[in-house]
Amino acid sequence: MSEKLTAKDYTTSQEVRWCPGCGDYAILRAVTTALANAEASRENTAFVSGIGCASRFPYYVDTYGFHTIHGRAPAIATGLKLANPELDVWVVTGDGDGLSIGGNHLMHALRRNVGLKILLFNNEIYGLTKGQYSPTSRIGTRSPSSPSGSVDSPISPGEFVMGAGGHFFARAIDTDKVGLGGVLEQVQAFTGTAFVEIFQNCIVYNENVFEGFTDRKTATETQLHLKHGEPMLFGKDNSKGISFNAESFALQVIDATANPDEVLVHDEGNAVLARLLIELNVPMALGVIYRQPAQAYEDAFYTHHSSRMQRKKSVAEVIAGPSSWSVPGS
């Protein structure tokens, strides 16, 4: 077994049941490749998911896998991680599963900083239930349940993560092998909750909803690929840069060639910068936007536990309670 495993070794023999052309295929390939690259131990890896198209994911990865119920994957994964902190626990969820029915669990996993690797496939639509608008759908989304356009404001996954006190937020595009692969590598190395929003194209119900920045023809002008410690540059020949506008208290695009000193350098540990980057629309910030390592929940749990969940005493030693008395035989 000394032979190096390939992406194929992390793939089950199960027939994949996503629609042909679905962005999920590319994500599956990227994840199995990342597992192979990291030489991840298959028996010590578990994928936990909720309900929805994305949540079929565990069936296709040849590690341990648990396809649970709608929205609850972070809670089940928390219990699993507490029971066995040695495992690499991945959570695969979607915009409906993670941010609608399961928003509460997602929030609490993030604030606790449980050692989970959460991949949220955002396609801004409910796929498995046939196309209703989701909590990330833009206002005016026409769908079977909103024929004249949805009226609710969407939630931003990034702002949700920051608001919940998350410690790692990254973004990637399903078909961007390099970008997604790079992010997954960072996710694998992180010990707390690593959260990735993956823009996933639903070809049936919401095709090209992210075309504005995913189209390869215009990508150089619409995507900002972040690297910690490097200036935030994009555009043809990196001619454009991101700077801070103190008047509007927001980020702005500037001519990087003319004003090289004003271009901001990416600092993953800066929560204020992360929030500004999350709000940015053009270009779309991709890669690791925020990373601020902190003690993972399971580590705190075991550190504070009186016996680190080992059997230090028999119940026989404590069963008598604070006071007991003896009844003699007659």
Place this chain on the structure above:
Amino acid sequence: MNKNNDVESIVIRIAGDSGDGIQLMGTQFAASTALSGSDFATFPDYPAEIRAPLGSTFGVSAYQINLGGGPITTAGDAPDVLVAFNPAALKVSLPLLHKGALIIVNSDGFTSRNMTKAGYDSDPRDDGSLNDYQVVSADITRLNMEAVKEFGLSKSDSSRCKNFWALGLLLWMFDREDTPVEEWIHRRLASKPTMRDANIMALKSGHAYGETAELSASISQLHLPVAEMPEGQYRSITGADALALGLATAGELADVPVMFCSYPITPASPLLHHLSRLGDMAVGTFQAEDEIAAICAAIGASYGGMIGVTSSSGPGIALKTEAMGLAVNVELPLVIVNWQRGGPSTGLPTKTEQSDLYQAVYGRNADTPIPVLAAATSGDCFYMAIVATRIALRHMTPVILLADGYLSNAAEPWKIPDIKTLEAIEHNPVPEGTKAQDAQRVAFARDSQSFGRPWVTPGMPGLMHRIGGLEKDINTGHISYDPANHQAMTDLRRQKVESVADYIPDQAIEFGPDSGDVVVVGWGSTYGPIYQAVRRTGASFVHLRYINPLPRNLQALLSRFDKVLIPEMNTGQLCTVLRDKLCLQAISFSKVSGQPFLISELVEKIESLQNGAEE
């Protein structure tokens, strides 16, 4: 009440405002009763509000204790002694009392304002409404204030000591040492030396007050017989404490850590509190963000190889329902404890009821059978927690253990078991030398008798497999939408739960002849009052601890009686279940008042049936 007598048993009720420290006073009195060798049973009866408006009748907090030579199995129908801290406490408790009962009133609490708040037009101490009782007035508030004056406490802090003053007086009445309580105060208030000393002073002053005369004209010391109990070491225990120890013991017997995941809810929270102190026994507690997360985290822990346990009360159990279905479908062990309370909705959170039986037996979507057990007494919670875990691990299934608000808080003397004599808890071994390509099949290779599958957990090499809520092939464990397979899996889930009956003891008759006129069938915390009622009437008593599935001999056993009476703190749910499962036509005796059954009302009902009444 008899004066200066050696009495068999006596019922005391202490009542006051919810901020008066009544529950603490009662608990300490119970602890001192335990040490004196009397048998006892307690009934804490308190409002849902933490600090309800002062002097209001709905804010009355009470603690009732029945003590004596025993066997004592209920907190007693009618108090012989009432300690009333204010008019509201008197007003609420008076209808419960025996004629001739001794009432100790805190006369300082009987201000005109408080009397008005309690709904008294005139002072009940003077207007003749207490003529049937023996009333002793003591200025508890003032006497306590004087006793603790030297400590220079604020008025409110001084006033807070008055429960210990009253406890001192009660201890004197029963000729008890105040040393154990004093030691308890020392431990509890170690970090607040002034409050500690003031409370001890209050306790001693109350004791001295009884001793030095002022009361001896009206009351004198009572001597209760030591209860006849089997030889052994005993302690006082509540259901929550017993259930916590039972779960920890189950973990020890299985040699598997226990992960308890729950969300705070009345009256289930004491179990979380007790378990959070049992870390050294490989018990972990996780306070989840909600009820659903609690059961889901417990399922995750079970998936990871620990014994996952969750607990709640009816409304919280309702929220957990979908996840129970998941646990059934993926065949993972799980223990779900329901401390039932008065409902529906938020209902009566601090009052007891047993109206979640339908929910436990039938209350899930689809055909989703789950074994259902019920604990009979506080001490029984220990044993039923072990039984529940044993079934969960053997059959790889969630198990529901029903308890209730009464059991959670009620204390009783308990013979401490020798846990080394308890049978180990086994689960199905994971077969060795399995090929990776068979892992999915191996994970669902079920035992032919119990239908339990091997507990394959992430981290085990070569056995990577996938589980989920979708229907799966009965053999390969892969997703299957095949019609015949769904039928087979549905049958298998039913057979699995039915197979539990092969492992449980035959139903025994708890008390009385094994055939005859009337048999009373109980379940849960009605054990105590039914036990007393059948002793007084000569009826037989059958108490169910296993409700789904029922013991195999139950039908034959009950058929030997002319009439089956089922008293329940619901509208007849066990009656329905027995009609469903056994085609049995039982007579329901229903009480849904948030209060436990009185022995007298059960005696009356049984006697009417014995005298030929038909239903």
